Amino acid sequence: MAAHRVVVVGAGFGGLAVARGLARAPGIEVLVVDRTNYHLFQPLLYQVATAGLEPADIAYPARGIARRLRTARFRSAEVLGVDWDARTLRVAHGAPIPFDSLVLATGAATATFGVPGAAEHAFGLKRLDDAVALRSHLLRQFEMADADPRLIDQGALTVVVVGGGPTGTEMAGALTELFRNVLARDFPRLDIARSRVVLVEMAPEVLNGFHPSLRASARRELVRKGVELALGRSVAEVDADGVRLDDGRELPARTVLWAAGVRAVAPETGLPLARAGRIAVDPDLAVPGHPGVWAIGDVAGAVDGDGTPLPQLAPVAIQGGTHVARQILRRRAGLAGEPFTYVDRGTMATIGRRAAVAQLPLGIRLTGTLAWLAWLGLHLVQLIGFRNRLSVLLNWAWNYLTWDRAARIIVDVEDPRPEPGIGDRARSEASGP
Ligand SMILES: Cc1cc2nc3c(=O)[nH]c(=O)nc-3n(C[C@H](O)[C@H](O)[C@H](O)COP(=O)(O)OP(=O)(O)OC[C@H]3O[C@@H](n4cnc5c(N)ncnc54)[C@H](O)[C@@H]3O)c2cc1C
The missing domain is CATH 3.50.50.60 (FAD/NAD(P)-binding domain)
Incomplete structure (x- = not known):
């Protein structure tokens, strides 16, 4: 049969x-x-975007996974x-x-909810290409500002992060660490104090859905790291020069990250x-x-x-x-269906080095180093493949000990070939809508 x-x-x-x-x-x-031909570990995309990890650390070839499951095959x-x-x-x-x-x-x-200019000018963070494009764009802004510091007034070193959920919060924290601890040393002639990370959130607090004490802890940590918070505000418009908030305030910014919805x-x-x-x-x-x-x-x-x-x-x-x-x-087997019940085993978000919040069952709430270690451990075990786990662990240890980010590489993702070539079909399959 x-x-x-x-x-x-x-x-x-x-x-x-x-x-x-x-x-x-x-x-x-x-x-x-x-x-695509890989499984993507989206929770660590922001670390690729901020040069902490390489794309291959968080992507695993789907055919390799199928090969190990006796009855499964894969098709891209x-x-x-x-x-x-x-x-x-x-x-x-x-x-x-x-x-x-x-x-x-x-x-x-x-999802940009029809906010004018957001789809055209803001970066998303959903796919591996998004993270690599964002990393390259950010690093390019620093190179351009180094060559012409007048660009700083035009927002070359300003990032507006839209959305104060886990993705926006994690990005904002990681960006200030990248700017102040890593790029400050790479670009000694640039006045890094003029770099800005502005987090815009409609709600009065970040991390909506977390316990109020954890939200407050995350807010304090972000401020301590130098993130500017625009809470209770929304973005009315995005263009190539920055964003306009709903109170009419304009923020010059060459980089806008849209983390406000899917x-x-x-x-x-x-x-x-x-x-x-x-x-x-x-x-x-x-x-x-x-x-x-x-x-x-x-x-x-x-x-x-x-x-x-x-x-x-x-x-x-x-x-x-x-x-x-x-x-x-x-x-x-001819048996009746069963309803699906989701068992919530907790939620976590990290704000940066030794700073995270974790909301666990039985009302357990963690902040600071303990939450951060729990976050690191959980993400490490959830990654697929020993090589990926080892590589992420090594990168994290390296980043922690040296304050370095090895993946601060600008990659030109445009196809250099002038004519459609033999790889065209594969490219259109891989790129999606
Ligand atoms: C930046 C970021 C951070 C996150 N952080 C966390 C976190 O800390 N904790 C947490 O629990 N969750 C987090 N999430 C959410 C979590 O990643 C998603 O809930 C989860 O990936 C959903 O799994 P899924 O299988 O439904 O879809 P996905 O994992 O998104 O997989 C969908 C797959 O379908 C493929 N696909 C889509 N359309 C087509 C098509 N037409 N044809 C063929 N293939 C298609 C895609 O390529 C993709 O591989 C995060 C998400 C993002 C983007």
């Missing part, structure tokens, strides 16, 4: 959890499809849509992909959507009206017992993936 074919779209946290959950299941073959392709009658996926290049069961795990992208991304499915473009799902994460189809992680509109949407976090995606793998096996 032909094996039951489970196709998983997305090699992120959720998609890989499905593949792992089905790894030893008899009579099942799993195909993981992703537009951009999925464009689903043909429900034929039960196939339409892909940008190559033959349609047939499926018996389908798991949509396509994640989320930066929206779900999915191929064309025609499926009903819940809030923020997320695919509506039943309590067991099945897509209503489409037997054998599931959505998990950032793209799924799953809710908790009170009807509150589940947060777009890695553990939600991982637990959702594990749950769906089990439901696929239960259905094949």
Whole structure:
């Protein structure tokens, strides 16, 4: 009998959890499809953007993962849509992909909420390319200001970070450390005291969702590191010269990072959507009206017992993936589906060297060095692959002991070839929308 074919779209946290959950299941073959050829550890993207880590430290080849799971294969392709009658996926290049069961795990992208100029002028931080482009852009601003210090008045050394959630907070802290501790030594002729990191947050505090004492601790730490806070303010407009806040204030800045929100991304499915473009799902994460189809992680509109949407976090995606793998096996065994329950084991955010906040079960709250060590340990064990773990550990130890950031390299990402060449197809598959 032909094996039951489970196709998983997305090699992120959720998609890989499905593949792992089905790894030893008899009579099942799993195909993981992703537009990139790697699994990306997004929580450490900000360290690539601030030159603390190399891209390869936080990305792991998807084929290497599939190879180790007996029943899984991988294909790199951009999925464009689903043909429900034929039960196939339409892909940008190559033959349609047939499926018996389908798991949509396509994640989320930066959302700029229609703020004028944000999509054109601000950097996002969702993909590996975003982090490398941002790192190169930042370093280039310092090189340009070194050549012509008048550019500092135009915001060459100013970064506006929009959004005071974990990503914005982590970026703001890491940027001041990069500027003051590393680039200050690289650019001795530049007046680093004139560099600015401004964090704009609509709410009256950073890290909304954390306990008030942790929010206050994070705010104090950011201020101590030299981050300027614009709390209770929002960005009304972004252009090439900087941002305009809702109170009319203009901030000249050559670098704007948009960390104020994400929206779900999915191929064309025609499926009903819940809030923020997320695919509506039943309590067991099945897509209503489409037997054998599931959505998990950032793209799924799953809710908790009170009807509150589940947060777009890695553990939600991982637990959702594990749950769906089990439901696929239960259905094949003729058993009824089970509702998905997310178990919150805590949330953390780091603000920089020996500064973090952690909100754990049983009301345990950590700050400072202890929270920072917990954050380091957790991220290290969650990375895939011994080489990546070792490399991240070495880089962190090196950065900590020497106050250095080895990855402060400007990479020109433009394709130098004048004519479309043989690699064109691969490039368009890898780049996505
Ligand atoms: C900067 C940053 C920091 C974060 N920090 C934390 C943190 O500290 N803790 C935490 O818990 N969470 C954090 N998150 C959130 C966490 O990374 C996400 O919740 C998690 O990645 C969601 O997993 P997922 O499997 O749903 O999607 P993803 O991990 O985003 O994976 C989706 C995959 O689908 C692929 N894909 C998308 N569309 C298509 C298509 N059409 N065809 C083929 N492939 C496609 C993408 O290439 C991607 O590989 C952070 C996110 C970011 C961006």
